Amino acid sequence: MAVHIRIHAPPMSAQFASPPPMPLPADKGQLLARLVDGLDSHALWWLSGYSAGLAAKPAQHGVATSAPQQSPAALATIVFGSQTGNARRIAERLAADIERSGGAVRLVRADAYPLRELKTERLLYVVISTQGEGDPPDDARAFVEHLAGKRAPRLDDLRFAVLGLGDSSYPQFNAVGRLLDQRLAALGAQRLFARGEADLDIGTVADPWLQQAVERARELEPKPVQRASVVPLRHAAVKVHDRDHPFAAELLANQRITARDSDRDVRHVELSLEGSGLDYEPGDALGVWPRNAPALVDDVLDTLELDGESPVTVSDETLTLRTWLESRRELTRLARPFVARHAAVSGQGALNRLLAPEQAESLRGLLESHQVIDLLRAWPARWDADDLVAALRPLTPRLYSIASSRKLVGEEAHLTVARTAWDAFGRSHVGAASGFLAAAGEDSRIPVFIERNERFRLPADASRDVIMIGPGTGVAPFRGFLQERAAIGASGRHWLLFGNPHFRSDFLYQVEWQEALREGRLDRLDLAFSRDQADKIYVQDRLREHGRELHAWLEGGAHLYVCGDASRMARDVEKALLAILAEHAATDHDGASERLEALRREGRYARDVY
Structure with missing residues (x-):
C-alpha cells in the first residue's frame, strides 16, 4: 500500500566556539581538531581514557611521562x-x-x-x-x-x-x-x-x-595497579532531558501503514524534538512514557470498589489513586510479586498453588495471558488504595527503535509501532505504550527521551556493505540506516531482508523500499511473507536460500544487523547464520560459532532484539 511520508530538509550545521588555548603546537592542534570533529560524548570519553592510559x-619513543x-x-x-x-x-x-x-x-x-x-x-x-x-x-x-x-x-x-x-x-x-x-x-x-x-x-x-x-x-585501602588500558564510557555532561526528565514531544503524524483488513495495526509515528536539545544516531531508541487507558483504570477502580479521587502517598508524594493508576503503575503487565501479594490478600488456595516451584510453567502462562484486571476479576479480593499502589509495580517506559535519520528529518524522530491488542476473558486488552501511541491524536504531547545503543551502529567506513535483517517492526532502524547512508553518500552496498504475514496488507514502507531500489540506494531486497503460500517462509529461510551470497558479502567485510523478536526470530536467524558459515566456510558447528563470535567482537554482527 502507498505510504506518504513528508520529507524535511536537514538542520543547519551547529556552530562551535573556538577551543581554548592548549599546550600543543599549531599543527598538532589542527590534527586534534580534525580527530574530535563529529565525535559523540561516548567517543570523547573513550579518547580521554585512552590518552590517560x-x-x-x-616513557616510550622518547616521550617523557x-x-x-x-x-x-x-x-x-x-x-x-x-x-x-x-x-x-x-x-x-x-x-x-x-x-x-x-x-x-x-x-x-x-x-x-x-x-x-x-x-x-x-x-x-x-x-x-x-x-x-x-x-x-x-x-x-x-x-x-x-x-x-x-x-x-x-x-x-x-x-x-x-x-x-x-x-x-x-x-x-x-x-x-x-x-x-x-x-x-x-x-x-x-x-x-x-x-x-x-x-x-x-x-x-x-x-x-x-x-x-x-x-x-x-x-578499601588504595592499591596501585598497572593496567594496559583505561576504557571509560561516560556522558560528558548531564542531559537536560533524560529518562527521569522526559521531553513532551508534539505528535506530528500518526498513520496506519498496514491495510485495513490486516489483523495487525502498525503505525508510522512522527514526533517533533524541536527545542528539546535531544540528539540521536541511527540505531538509537526513543523511550516513551505511556499512560494507562482511562477505561482500564475505571475497570480496576470499579472491580475493587475504590474511589479514584482518594489521596495516596508514596515516598512523600501524594497523588490521587486515579493518577497513580494512570501514569505511575503497571496495569497491562502482570508480575509474580503482585500475584503473590494478591494470593495473600484473597486467600485463594488455587492461586497460592500456582506459586509453587513445580507450577512454574503454569504461572508463566498466567503472567503472559492475564493483565492485572483479569487477575482481580478471576480471584476477587478486597484491597485498600494504599496497599494496592504499594503492591503494583512502577510503570516503566517502553523503547522503540528510531526509524529515521536526523540528516533527513531534522528535529524529528520517527517510530514504527505495532499496536498490541487482543480479546480474552470477555474483554478487550491493549498494550500500554502501543495503545497510548495509537490513540494519540493531533496536538498530543508524548513524554520521550533518547536511549543510546552504541552496540547497533553503522560502520564508520561508509564503503562497507550492510546486511539488514528486520522482519515486522524490526525493519524500523533500517529505515533510519538507509536514510543516513544516502545522506552521507555511502558507497557500500545495502541488502535488506524483510518479512511479515502478507504481501498485500503487511508490507511496511513498501513504496519507500521500491523507490530506494530504483534509485540505487538499496541494492538488494529479499522478502518473506509467511502466510502467502502453503509452506510458511521466514527471513531465516531466505538467508539459507542465499547463503552463498551472504557468505561472500561477509567475507568482503560486510556488517550484519538483526532487529526484532528475541524469543524466536533472532534465535532462528542465528541458527541459519551458523549453518551458512559452516557450509560455505567449510567448517563444523564450533568453527562457525567461533566465526560468528569474531564478527560480533569486531562489531560486524549486531542485534537489537526484544
Missing part, C-alpha cells in the same frame, strides 16, 4: 552488560557516586573490557541484566563465557559485588547475575556484600546496593 605508561600514581582510593572497575540501557544507567550512576566520594573509578562496557586484565583487578563491580530465557545481553556474551570457561584465572586478590537486573515474570529471573556472582566466588574472589537482584522496579534493590558499593569503595 598512554600518560600512565612508562610520569610513573603511575597511587590512587586516592581503591581503583574500582565497573563492568556492565545492558540490553535496554537500564544496567548502563545504573553503572554510570555508581561511577559518578564513587567519583563524588573521592574515589577513582573506571567504567567499561562488557564487550570493551580487556579480559586479560581480570587477574590484576582488586575491586570489581558488575551490573548486568538477564534477557529472555536466562541469556546475557549481547554486549556481555564474551565476558560471561570467559568467566564461566576453563580459561578464567584464579581471582584470590579480587573483591567484588554483583547487581543483577531482570524481570520476575520470566522463570530464569536474574540468572546471569547469579551465575557471575557464584563463579567469581568459585574462582577465589571475595564477595563484598550480597548480590542484588532487581526486578522492574529497579530502585527498590539498586539504591541500597549502590550505597553499599560506594561505602565499600571508600573504605
